[in-house]
Amino acid sequence: MNIRELAVRSLLLIWQDGGYSNIVVSRMIKKYALSDRDRRFYTELVYGTLRYMAMLDRAIGMLSKRSLQQMDAVCAAILRLGLYQLQYLDKVPPSAACYEAVALARKMGHEGMAKFVNAVLRNALRRPEVFVVPSRQEDEVLHLALTYHQQNWFIRRCLQQYGFEETVKLCRFFDTIPELCVRIQTQKISREKAMAMLAEKGIVTRPGRYAPESLYIETNDAVQNLELLAAGRAMIQDEASQLVAHVLDPQPGDVVLDVCAAPGGKTTHIASLGGPDCLVYGADIYEHKLQLIRENAKKLQLSNIRTILQDAVRIGERFPAKADRVLVDAPCSGLGILRRKLDLRWRKKEQDLMRLPSLQTRILNGAAACVKTGGILVYSTCTINTAENAAVVEAFLQRHTEFTLLRAGETCSWPQPGKYIDVLPQRDGIDGFFIAKMRRDS
Numbered sequence: 001m002n003i004r005e006l007a008v009r010s011l012l013l014i015w016q017d018g019g020y021s022n023i024v025v026s027r028m029i030k031k032y033a034l035s036d037r038d039r040r041f042y043t044e045l046v047y048g049t050l051r052y053m054a055m056l057d058r059a060i061g062m063l064s065k066r067s068l069q070q071m072d073a074v075c076a077a078i079l080r081l082g083l084y085q086l087q088y089l090d091k092v093p094p095s096a097a098c099y100e101a102v103a104l105a106r107k108m109g110h111e112g113m114a115k116f117v118n119a120v121l122r123n124a125l126r127r128p129e130v131f132v133v134p135s136r137q138e139d140e141v142l143h144l145a146l147t148y149h150q151q152n153w154f155i156r157r158c159l160q161q162y163g164f165e166e167t168v169k170l171c172r173f174f175d176t177i178p179e180l181c182v183r184i185q186t187q188k189i190s191r192e193k194a195m196a197m198l199a200e201k202g203i204v205t206r207p208g209r210y211a212p213e214s215l216y217i218e219t220n221d222a223v224q225n226l227e228l229l230a231a232g233r234a235m236i237q238d239e240a241s242q243l244v245a246h247v248l249d250p251q252p253g254d255v256v257l258d259v260c261a262a263p264g265g266k267t268t269h270i271a272s273l274g275g276p277d278c279l280v281y282g283a284d285i286y287e288h289k290l291q292l293i294r295e296n297a298k299k300l301q302l303s304n305i306r307t308i309l310q311d312a313v314r315i316g317e318r319f320p321a322k323a324d325r326v327l328v329d330a331p332c333s334g335l336g337i338l339r340r341k342l343d344l345r346w347r348k349k350e351q352d353l354m355r356l357p358s359l360q361t362r363i364l365n366g367a368a369a370c371v372k373t374g375g376i377l378v379y380s381t382c383t384i385n386t387a388e389n390a391a392v393v394e395a396f397l398q399r400h401t402e403f404t405l406l407r408a409g410e411t412c413s414w415p416q417p418g419k420y421i422d423v424l425p426q427r428d429g430i431d432g433f434f435i436a437k438m439r440r441d442s
């Protein structure tokens with residue numbers, strides 16, 4: 001398979017069929033058994049085109065009379081990929097980038113498409129100014145959006161929330177490639193022992209600063225072969241997300257309800273921390289996702305997890321005042337983890353943000369009804385959007401005076417002051433996260 005054609009087909013799977021880039025890419029690498037060299041070129045083409053999409057689309061708009069919306073999806077993908085190589089891949093000579101793009105348009109489209117692609121790419125060679133990023137003075141939002149590969153609305157919101165300097169720091173953070181972070185199952189192996197074991201194999205690691213089981217694997221290529229993962233002694237989970245189970249602080253004998261549980265990162269962590277006498281129910285609204293929780297529990301050999309198919313909005317009717325601890329790890333905009341998912345970064349729409357607080361509120365209300373008197377309720381998201389975080393919790397507390405806000409950091413070593421754990425990526429160097437802890441008093 002021609003690598004550029006594979007890249008175009010992958011981009012179409014991501015843009016047209018809603019495929020996740022990491023899954024599409026790893027499937028293709030496996031399916032076509034790509035050599036190391038081909039794999040590197042292929043991933044560079046796919047991820048590079050995805051990263052620079054705002055810039056590439058703006059250039060296409062300036063170079064072609066036809067808008068992207070009027071274009072055939074195959075044609076748009078070939079143009080984006082061609083322009084990416086022309087502008088950002090020094091190792092590809094411009095003539096090769098044009099020639100290959102035109103040949104692909106002929107093969108995957110028709111002669112007319114080939115002529116059009118040829119005209120746009122030749123035009124790009126004559127007009128390098130289409131790739132010039134406007135200065136801050138000319139257009140602050142566009143300047144940041146194109147420099148740091150984000151959508152304009154996201155930049156606008158950040159500027160309002162943080163101001164220019166902080167927005168730059170945040171965008172720089174989101175533009176880095178995240179290191180792989182695992183959660184060591186310290187019931188089976190200590191973090192120090194795991195580090196020593198990996199060091200013997202030449203794998204460089206670094207303990208996380210905040211979560212006691214977190215370990216960063218600096219030699220990313222070794223992931224697939226990580227014995228720790230295969231042996232159920234570790235699980236891939238970001239450090240910020242590892243704080244949640246510590247805030248919930250499960251105890252032996254507790255009944256815990258994790259109402260938005262799939263794929264079970266936090267459910268398995270809670271079950272490990274609570275020990276075999278702590279019973280953890282992981283609920284989700286999608287049956288196929290419950291299977292992921294069961295698979296993760298099996299991999300980690302945890303027998304104290306049960307799964308439940310249940311809409312969290314109505315979970316209180318099924319388990320009224322039955323749980324000692326309840327976790328709501330709510331569906332959210334994910335604006336704290338934009339470093340991870342290049343494709344999601346472009347898919348997110350500002351309108352989607354508007355409907356989330358009402359869903360989160362309904363889920364939190366449903367979950368609250370499950371908490372016993374004296375029990376704990378934890379609310380978390382992986383977003384930095386305050387409307388989905390403190391605003392949801394504050395409105396909840398006003399309506400539910402039977403709950404008291406506790407300091408979320410009291411059962412984990414979170415260094416920042418304040419009642420909430422409000423992880424700011426640009427300050428804390430990990431994914432953006434929000435955690436609130438409440439107790440039911442009556």
Ligand SMILES: C[S@@+](CC[C@H](N)C(=O)[O-])C[C@H]1O[C@@H](n2cnc3c(N)ncnc32)[C@H](O)[C@@H]1O
Binds near residue numbers: 283284285310
């Ligand atoms: C942020 S994810 C949870 C991640 C999970 N806690 C973990 O650590 O692996 C949110 C989950 O909520 C589920 N969800 C969305 N709406 C729901 C609802 N109304 N009731 C129950 N689960 C819901 C989604 O299917 C998704 O799996």
